[in-house]
Amino acid sequence: MNIQEPRILLVDDEKDIIEFLSYNLKKEGFLVEAAANGKEAISKAVSFKPHLILLDVMMPGMDGMEACDELRKIPELQKTLIAFLTARGEDYSQIAGFEAGADDYITKPVKPKVLLSRIKALLKRYGQSPAENIPTSDEQIITHNDITIDKNKYIVIQNGRQMELPRKEFELLSLLVSKPDRVFTRDEIFHQIWGDDVIVGDRTIDVHIRKLREKIGEDRIKTIKGVGYKFEG
Amino acid sequence: MNIQEPRILLVDDEKDIIEFLSYNLKKEGFLVEAAANGKEAISKAVSFKPHLILLDVMMPGMDGMEACDELRKIPELQKTLIAFLTARGEDYSQIAGFEAGADDYITKPVKPKVLLSRIKALLKRYGQSPAENIPTSDEQIITHNDITIDKNKYIVIQNGRQMELPRKEFELLSLLVSKPDRVFTRDEIFHQIWGDDVIVGDRTIDVHIRKLREKIGEDRIKTIKGVGYKFEG
DNA sequence: CCATAAAATTAATCAATTGTTAAGATGTAT
DNA sequence: ATACATCTTAACAATTGATTAATTTTATGG
Numbered sequence: 407m408n409i410q411e412p413r414i415l416l417v418d419d420e421k422d423i424i425e426f427l428s429y430n431l432k433k434e435g436f437l438v439e440a441a442a443n444g445k446e447a448i449s450k451a452v453s454f455k456p457h458l459i460l461l462d463v464m465m466p467g468m469d470g471m472e473a474c475d476e477l478r479k480i481p482e483l484q485k486t487l488i489a490f491l492t493a494r495g496e497d498y499s500q501i502a503g504f505e506a507g508a509d510d511y512i513t514k515p516v517k518p519k520v521l522l523s524r525i526k527a528l529l530k531r532y533g534q535s536p537a538e539n540i541p542t543s544d545e546q547i548i549t550h551n552d553i554t555i556d557k558n559k560y561i562v563i564q565n566g567r568q569m570e571l572p573r574k575e576f577e578l579l580s581l582l583v584s585k586p587d588r589v590f591t592r593d594e595i596f597h598q599i600w601g602d603d604v605i606v607g608d609r610t611i612d613v614h615i616r617k618l619r620e621k622i623g624e625d626r627i628k629t630i631k632g633v634g635y636k637f638e639g
Numbered sequence: 640m641n642i643q644e645p646r647i648l649l650v651d652d653e654k655d656i657i658e659f660l661s662y663n664l665k666k667e668g669f670l671v672e673a674a675a676n677g678k679e680a681i682s683k684a685v686s687f688k689p690h691l692i693l694l695d696v697m698m699p700g701m702d703g704m705e706a707c708d709e710l711r712k713i714p715e716l717q718k719t720l721i722a723f724l725t726a727r728g729e730d731y732s733q734i735a736g737f738e739a740g741a742d743d744y745i746t747k748p749v750k751p752k753v754l755l756s757r758i759k760a761l762l763k764r765y766g767q768s769p770a771e772n773i774p775t776s777d778e779q780i781i782t783h784n785d786i787t788i789d790k791n792k793y794i795v796i797q798n799g800r801q802m803e804l805p806r807k808e809f810e811l812l813s814l815l816v817s818k819p820d821r822v823f824t825r826d827e828i829f830h831q832i833w834g835d836d837v838i839v840g841d842r843t844i845d846v847h848i849r850k851l852r853e854k855i856g857e858d859r860i861k862t863i864k865g866v867g868y869k870f871e872g
Numbered sequence: 873c874c875a876t877a878a879a880a881t882t883a884a885t886c887a888a889t890t891g892t893t894a895a896g897a898t899g900t901a902t
Numbered sequence: 903a904t905a906c907a908t909c910t911t912a913a914c915a916a917t918t919g920a921t922t923a924a925t926t927t928t929a930t931g932g
Binding site: 841842845846848849862864865 | 877878879880881882
């Protein structure tokens with residue numbers, strides 16, 4: 407059986423609460439990440455792909471309800487559960503309308519035991535077995551928009567067109583696509599693909615980038631001058 | 640639980656005050672060390688690596704402002720918060736300009752409760768609290784009001800509009816936005832962005848500031864003449 | 873209110889980084 | 903061994919970004 411810990415994303419602006427919850431959840435074997443506000447929550451949710459998001463309703467900036475709205479719009483998070491954390495006695499009137507987006511409510515303060523049973527119930531109820539459709543981190547197949555990279559077969563598929571890339575080009579592309587939009591510095595790239603002790607000239611990377619651009623399209627890999635390259639989604 | 644207490648370095652030449660503050664802070668669970676003058680402050684800061692330094696402005700020998708200047712040049716203390724302690728009614732004229740480098744002001748005499756809430760607010764605001772242990776992913780995102788800076792993607796988002804800034808401009812903006820309303824002296828800016836050994840003319844910073852203002856709006860970066868710049872929230 | 877130093881502005885110049893191309897080196901399969 | 907693919911390098915071009923220089927504007931203390 408493919409046992410993988412359920413991933414939980416905590417979103418709360420109060421560090422104390424994050425810490426408290428985090429400690430208790432980790433102790434139970436959950437993988438936990440935290441975000442301090444709505445924006446952070448969204449970006450972390452995308453990368454972390456949690457099974458469950460515990461979302462504080464009242465937060466500065468983008469609050470929990472807005473955040474929930476945004477989260478619900480993200481395709482990859484369609485099956486992700488969202489539970490609202492509300493302070494006891496908090497004005498329910500505005501929250502009520504948002505029942506729609508939330509899978510559960512949990513009132514703070516909450517005892518660890520209660521929290522855990524609620525979470526387990528939630529995960530069980532919706533049969534959210536991680537292996538189902540949520541890509542795991544060590545996945546051998548990376549897909550992003552029109553591009554799919556199969557590290558096992560060593561092939562790249564773009565719009566159904568299958569390509570075989572030379573090793574270096576393949577590794578370079580895999581690296582960039584593994585974190586779309588993230589900038590990889592030249593140093594990082596050297597370190598990842600050539601290793602620490604191989605020394606190659608400055609222009610080597612450019613040439614590989616050049617060939618990749620020829621093959622997958624000129625505008626997919628963006629240069630950030632003085633910094634590095636990134637793959638654009 | 641493995642919580643690491645925040646470390647606070649007190650710098651004041653009056654023993655009474657040190658004792659008074661020290662007692663109150665320790666009672667709240669902070670780790671406290673003391674120094675009686677600027678030089679001592681610097682050497683203790685290096686070894687103690689405090690999260691926060693409470694710095695008396697008026698001291699014999701190297702005074703608080705000088706000390707602050709020196710402290711800001713030490714790379715390991717880049718994230719350290721510095722709050723000035725000023726005697727009520729102290730000649731503000733010279734201090735005013737020296738908002739530079741300080742993250743907060745506290746006027747003496749100060750009631751323990753007030754001091755504590757100020758300290759907690761500071762630590763919370765800049766996320767230097769002990770709860771920092773929570774594993775953060777490799778995302779470095781600074782958000783302040785309408786502006787979000789994503790260092791991984793090397794982009795700035797303002798009201799949903801995404802911009803790509805050249806390296807120096809990006810770094811300069813990141814620096815200023817990292818501590819809104821805090822004044823950064825030109826010296827500090829040079830140290831942080833150009834490093835110690837690069838020498839460039841005086842007007843270089845102005846030009847970069849100019850370009851930033853063109854891009855993010857004229858009134859976001861404020862000039863404090865004779866001192867430096869700050870990003871306004 | 874003026875004198876003065878600091879900062880803003882603008883355009884021009886300079887510097888650094890990356891792009892491009894082709895050739896040669898290295899490796900690999902038949 | 904030969905042919906082919908891949909990787910790297912070198913030389914130069916192109917581009918972008920950073921800095922300076924010259925001038926005007928602004929802020930501040932006397």
